[in-house]
Amino acid sequence: MNPSGSEAKGKATNTLSQEGEEEEERGSLDSFLKWAAGLGVSDSPNPSSYSCLGHSLGVAYFPDAGGRGLAAVRDITRGESLLKVPKSALITTHSLLKDERLSTELKAHPSLSPVQVLTVCFLYEMSKGKASPWHPYLLHLPRSYGILAAFGEFEKQALQVDYAIWAAQKALSKAEYEWKEATPLMKELKLKPQFLTFRAWIWATGTISSRTLHIPWDEAGCLCPVGDLFNYAAPGEDLNGFENVDNLQNGYALDDLDTQHSQRLTDGAFEEDAAAYCFYAKTNYKKGEQVLLSYGTYTNLELLEYYGFLLEDNPNEKVFIPLEPDIRSSSSWPKDSLYIHQNGRPSFALMAALRVWATPPYQRKSIRHLAYSGSQLSQDNEISVMTWIAKKCHATLKSMPTSIEDDNLLLSFIDKIQEFDNLWEWGKAMPAFGGEFCNLLQATNLKRNNESFASRRAKMLIDRWKLAVHWRLIYKKVLVDCISYCTDIINSLSSRND
Numbered sequence: 395m396n397p398s399g400s401e402a403k404g405k406a407t408n409t410l411s412q413e414g415e416e417e418e419e420r421g422s423l424d425s426f427l428k429w430a431a432g433l434g435v436s437d438s439p440n441p442s443s444y445s446c447l448g449h450s451l452g453v454a455y456f457p458d459a460g461g462r463g464l465a466a467v468r469d470i471t472r473g474e475s476l477l478k479v480p481k482s483a484l485i486t487t488h489s490l491l492k493d494e495r496l497s498t499e500l501k502a503h504p505s506l507s508p509v510q511v512l513t514v515c516f517l518y519e520m521s522k523g524k525a526s527p528w529h530p531y532l533l534h535l536p537r538s539y540g541i542l543a544a545f546g547e548f549e550k551q552a553l554q555v556d557y558a559i560w561a562a563q564k565a566l567s568k569a570e571y572e573w574k575e576a577t578p579l580m581k582e583l584k585l586k587p588q589f590l591t592f593r594a595w596i597w598a599t600g601t602i603s604s605r606t607l608h609i610p611w612d613e614a615g616c617l618c619p620v621g622d623l624f625n626y627a628a629p630g631e632d633l634n635g636f637e638n639v640d641n642l643q644n645g646y647a648l649d650d651l652d653t654q655h656s657q658r659l660t661d662g663a664f665e666e667d668a669a670a671y672c673f674y675a676k677t678n679y680k681k682g683e684q685v686l687l688s689y690g691t692y693t694n695l696e697l698l699e700y701y702g703f704l705l706e707d708n709p710n711e712k713v714f715i716p717l718e719p720d721i722r723s724s725s726s727w728p729k730d731s732l733y734i735h736q737n738g739r740p741s742f743a744l745m746a747a748l749r750v751w752a753t754p755p756y757q758r759k760s761i762r763h764l765a766y767s768g769s770q771l772s773q774d775n776e777i778s779v780m781t782w783i784a785k786k787c788h789a790t791l792k793s794m795p796t797s798i799e800d801d802n803l804l805l806s807f808i809d810k811i812q813e814f815d816n817l818w819e820w821g822k823a824m825p826a827f828g829g830e831f832c833n834l835l836q837a838t839n840l841k842r843n844n845e846s847f848a849s850r851r852a853k854m855l856i857d858r859w860k861l862a863v864h865w866r867l868i869y870k871k872v873l874v875d876c877i878s879y880c881t882d883i884i885n886s887l888s889s890r891n892d
């Protein structure tokens with residue numbers, strides 16, 4: 395272990411393409427960790443001025459789980475204190491407003507939201523370059539974000555599902571609106587031209603949304619040097635055991651347990667007594683393992699929106715299928731409670747709403763309380779609900795432009811895409827995706843004679859495309875699992891009549 399704690403060995407692995415980036419970054423990383431130690435950040439009860447890491451944690455690369463992150467440099471026991479970041483080291487709107495010019499100019503723009511203000515302050519510091527007191531921190535921030543607001547038309551359409559496309563459009567419109575509103579202030583502050591662009595704004599908002607931690611005194615949150623190097627693990631995995639076919643049929647489903655398991659969703663919090671952001675181990679870790687933080691419960695679409703990644707197995711995933719308006723009007727369940735869980739099981743509310751809807755209107759009033767308490771109404775009712783869901787999932791899958799097999803193939807091609815020097819060569823290799831390929835060409839705006847995927851812009855676009863394809867693939871897999879689940883229930887109920 396490097397004494398600075400900037401490099402952890404063990405289970406972390408590197409890819410070849412990352413090595414160059416790492417080499418480039420290592421210099422700034424060591425000085426960043428030393429700078430943070432100077433601010434009192436430490437993973438040890440006996441802080442060192444040389445590096446803030448090395449006692450419990452070290453920076454390492456996990457290509458399949460978040461890229462750069464923090465690894466255990468020794469065996470760690472659940473509940474142990476891992477890292478403390480003093481209040482004075484947190485980057486908040488308040489700390490940034492110590493800059494007099496910023497503070498004065500801001501007074502003339504009272505309508506900007508707290509997050510807009512933090513974004514402007516952040517870009518202002520970026521624009522100051524080495525003159526910013528936060529320069530060592532700003533230098534090591536990742537340069538690209540695949541957040542939903544960054545999705546162009548091509549990536550949006552690649553999501554294939556209306557509500558996801560709509561969410562991407564909404565994120566983009568919101569970002570555009572907020573950027574335009576904040577631009578006069580940024581001009582008055584004389585930010586360098588590259589920090590005035592919409593691209594810079596998207597990057598800054600992506601950085602802020604994916605790295606800020608909650609603090610009680612500012613709703614925009616804080617940037618937390620070193621504390622923001624923890625990658626994410628979804629909370630709630632341990633609850634999967636609660637749900638099985640029996641208790642679902644009796645009406646108990648994961649969403650009802652949310653209040654129980656939300657008691658401790660995060661493993662880091664600001665502690666007034668310590669005047670520091672404090673991080674604790676949520677589980678036991680072996681030396682070399684990645685230490686993860688649960689930022690909160692998010693569906694994959696929300697993870698894409700705020701963090702720019704998604705999880706293949708996300709216990710908090712919610713998949714929505716198109717529902718006829720009279721299903722919603724026949725019950726009072728909120729729209730966002732009517733979904734399918736990651737394991738293919740319909741949510742409690744979706745089952746209750748469909749049980750009522752599948753009952754003749756004149757009987758609904760008398761059975762509603764039973765359905766709302768999660769009970770099956772009758773065998774016939776249950777079979778018709780399960781049949782309806784299975785058919786709906788099937789029709790939804792059929793209406794999508796590509797199948798699960800297509801998407802799996804496409805994902806493996808996207809992984810290999812960098813091996814092709816030439817876009818047209820790649821296009822020939824995968825005629826099955828002709829339409830999507832043409833759209834990619836248009837989106838990258840690359841001409842026949844300028845065919846490389848090597849440009850940073852093309853690479854970022856392909857990363858976002860991959861995220862979109864991955865998202866729709868997970869969506870489809872959940873529908874397939876839901877069909878199997880409904881079919882099993884139908885078969886089991888029907889066999890009772892035999």
Ligand SMILES: C[S@@+](CC[C@H](N)C(=O)[O-])C[C@H]1O[C@@H](n2cnc3c(N)ncnc32)[C@H](O)[C@@H]1O
Nearest residue numbers: 459460461462604605622623624625626701703
């Ligand atoms: C707070 S930062 C974590 C540190 C970050 N990896 C870095 O290099 O600075 C959050 C970002 O890390 C990445 N990330 C975190 N957890 C992840 C995971 N489980 N899978 C993929 N990416 C993840 C995403 O890009 C996310 O926006």
